[in-house]
Amino acid sequence: MTATTGKTSAELTVIANEALRSQPGCETASVPAVRGLPNIVEGRNWEIPNVILGDSLISDVDRAVISVHRRLGRKYHLLGDD
Numbered sequence: 001m002t003a004t005t006g007k008t009s010a011e012l013t014v015i016a017n018e019a020l021r022s023q024p025g026c027e028t029a030s031v032p033a034v035r036g037l038p039n040i041v042e043g044r045n046w047e048i049p050n051v052i053l054g055d056s057l058i059s060d061v062d063r064a065v066i067s068v069h070r071r072l073g074r075k076y077h078l079l080g081d082d
Contacts, residue, residue, distance in 0.1 A: 004043065006079040009034055016048055016072060023064035028054025036078045044073030 007015065017031040030052045037045050048069055051061055 004073075004075055004077040007076045008079055009036075009046075012046060012072075012076055012078055015076065016068060019068045019072060020048075020051070020061075020064055023060070023068065025060030026056045026064045029056040029061050029064070030054065034078065036080070041080070043077060044069075046073075046078035 012034045013031055016034055020026050020029055020031055031048055032050060032052060034046045035049050037047055048065055051065060053061055
């Protein structure tokens with residue numbers, strides 16, 4: 001497993017939001033926040049719990065969230081609260 005880069009919740013939310021909006025059909029969708037998963041310290045230790053659809057279709061957003069989370073989870077992990 002390759003090392004991931006740590007990001008704060010605010011940083012990761014911005015990255016996830018930009019990645020989601022760049023997906024086809026998701027230009028008006030938005031990620032209000034990401035949250036950490038309990039008891040997971042390394043790797044994909046976060047999730048996108050909610051998405052605001054805007055004018056986007058739920059089918060487009062569902063597909064995009066799965067893709068974005070998988071791709072970003074390989075690059076970034078959520079830093080713990082200090």
